[in-house]
Amino acid sequence: MSGPAPIRVGLLAYGAIGYEHNLAIQNTPGLRLVAVCDAKPERLAAASELAADFIGFADATQMLDSGLLDLVVISTPPNSHFHWAKESLMRGIHVVLEKPMALTATECDELMALAHEKSLLLVVYQNRRFDADFVTLRSLIASGAIGDVYQFDTFVGGYSRPCDYWHSDAAVSGGAIFDWGSHFIDQILNVITDDVAHVSGQNHKRVWKHATNADHAQVTITFATGKQATFIHSDLAAARKPKFYVLGTLGAIVGDWNPLAEPAVADLPAVITVHRQNSAVEQVALAPLADYEFHRSIVAYLTTGTPMSVSGSSIAQCGGNYASCGRISAQQCNARRAETSRRQHNPRGLTVSANASVKWGFLGAGYVANQAMGSAVHAATNAQLFGVASRDKRRSKKLKPIQVYDTYQQLLDDPQIDAVYISLANHQHLEWVTKSLEAGKHVLCEKPLGLRAAEVQEMMACAQRCEKIFG
Numbered sequence: 001m002s003g004p005a006p007i008r009v010g011l012l013a014y015g016a017i018g019y020e021h022n023l024a025i026q027n028t029p030g031l032r033l034v035a036v037c038d039a040k041p042e043r044l045a046a047a048s049e050l051a052a053d054f055i056g057f058a059d060a061t062q063m064l065d066s067g068l069l070d071l072v073v074i075s076t077p078p079n080s081h082f083h084w085a086k087e088s089l090m091r092g093i094h095v096v097l098e099k100p101m102a103l104t105a106t107e108c109d110e111l112m113a114l115a116h117e118k119s120l121l122l123v124v125y126q127n128r129r130f131d132a133d134f135v136t137l138r139s140l141i142a143s144g145a146i147g148d149v150y151q152f153d154t155f156v157g158g159y160s161r162p163c164d165y166w167h168s169d170a171a172v173s174g175g176a177i178f179d180w181g182s183h184f185i186d187q188i189l190n191v192i193t194d195d196v197a198h199v200s201g202q203n204h205k206r207v208w209k210h211a212t213n214a215d216h217a218q219v220t221i222t223f224a225t226g227k228q229a230t231f232i233h234s235d236l237a238a239a240r241k242p243k244f245y246v247l248g249t250l251g252a253i254v255g256d257w258n259p260l261a262e263p264a265v266a267d268l269p270a271v272i273t274v275h276r277q278n279s280a281v282e283q284v285a286l287a288p289l290a291d292y293e294f295h296r297s298i299v300a301y302l303t304t305g306t307p308m309s310v311s312g313s314s315i316a317q318c319g320g321n322y323a324s325c326g327r328i329s330a331q332q333c334n335a336r337r338a339e340t341s342r343r344q345h346n347p348r349g350l351t352v353s354a355n356a357s358v359k360w361g362f363l364g365a366g367y368v369a370n371q372a373m374g375s376a377v378h379a380a381t382n383a384q385l386f387g388v389a390s391r392d393k394r395r396s397k398k399l400k401p402i403q404v405y406d407t408y409q410q411l412l413d414d415p416q417i418d419a420v421y422i423s424l425a426n427h428q429h430l431e432w433v434t435k436s437l438e439a440g441k442h443v444l445c446e447k448p449l450g451l452r453a454a455e456v457q458e459m460m461a462c463a464q465r466c467e468k469i470f471g
Helices: 016-026 041-048 060-065 078-090 105-117 132-142 176-191 293-304 312-319 367-379 393-398 408-412 426-438 453-466
Strands: 007-012 031-037 055-057 071-074 094-097 122-124 149-157 196-204 216-223 228-234 244-248 251-256 271-276 281-283 358-363 383-389 403-405 419-422 442-445
Touching: 007 016, 007 060, 007 293, 016 031, 016 041, 016 293, 031 060, 031 293, 041 055, 055 060, 060 078, 071 078, 078 094, 078 105, 105 122, 132 176, 132 244, 132 251, 132 271, 149 176, 176 216, 176 228, 196 453, 358 367, 358 408, 367 383, 367 393, 383 408, 393 403, 403 408, 408 426, 419 426, 426 442, 426 453
Parallel strands: 007 031, 007 071, 031 055, 071 094, 094 122, 149 228, 358 383, 358 419, 383 403, 419 442
Antiparallel strands: 149 244, 196 216, 216 228, 244 251, 251 271, 271 281
16 A cells, blocks of 8 residues: 655745755655746756756746645745745645744734644744754753753854845845844744743944844843843854853853864854863763754654644744844844744734834933933834933933823823833832833833842733733
8 A cells, every 4th residue: 555645845946945955855755846946047957956857937926826736945035935935825835934934923923823724834944953063952951961051142153244145134134133043042942941031132233334134133032930041143253152051050061163164163063062060071972863854744744743843833933023122223123022922921012014113102311311222212213202201301302202291100101102211210110110011011121120139020020911021
């Protein structure tokens, strides 16, 4: 008796990653390449070097309408992911997307809802889940080798001029965090599965004027349990940090970039070492991996219903939005928030699209508000300084808001305001952060958040209860 018919796969765009998928399809029982689409004939010719038995297309719509496909792998630039994924799902075709899933949380939600409605697979190709260094690190952590992990720092980059391709164009790629960040933040959330309390982000644009991506970008994730994780992508780091730096209650794990891969250090797995309490250091051999595990899991899911370790909902958090906070620059006012589960913990989160504007209200109009925050919001393309409430009306007007309020509460009662920046005296932070969150506003508070740890915990609990961003 013959087995199930092979899953008929089409590749939409054929670049370097298209070759990787082609190779995997040729070596994964149950998958068959039947179509490749690319506008460049030489790329179709390149695809035929691995698999000659497919139909080539120059038009993506024609390939999707051909009736040949059960599954499509979409490797087009990120700003087109939503369009082609939706077109494919509407035609009843399963979808594998290159990261990121899409450029906004709204687009991710729409794709996931459509896939659910039509009972179709929608998944992002998170191939870095299966990197030998990460698999080894995750296994060590799961074994308890360093106790309970409370800090997980990741880094990629160096000091080099960004490329001139679409990867460096924020309008196309989504920005630096949407590139490597999709992988590293996925790895972080794969290890630390606690609920996310809040997220902060910082973009620097200082040297590379030919590119619109940030030159240096950092995301900090704080979990409800107090654990923290960071991701940094830098083209300005003359001295690299380790790829992985993980602290636990019984030791640490460090993943150092392999110098043999210089200058393209990301091409080789990191060198993993475990650091013990007694200062002993042990280098750990990388875990052996089976080839094409992701593609084999697709076959298992579509033929037997075996759940995949990578799912659409788990990936949306890495292609969704990161919270804006800290000293907000023009880019940061459109920063994306990363969440453990956007629907459960922040369904009304701060999402800024290209055509939307976050209306900010300031509680206090002191030196920091006037010298830093005010000018940053005014300079941002997706933010508006709507209102200021301060005891000093002269300082309030100096910030040039649309509205000046007589009291803090009057500002909070205005439904037009989306987010509140608090630069009041330190002892007032707890009161007004809590009142702002309960008024339905996202909150950015000057340091320190509170005068005692209990105050900070109370604010975090309030933010989670009110389902608002707080930092």
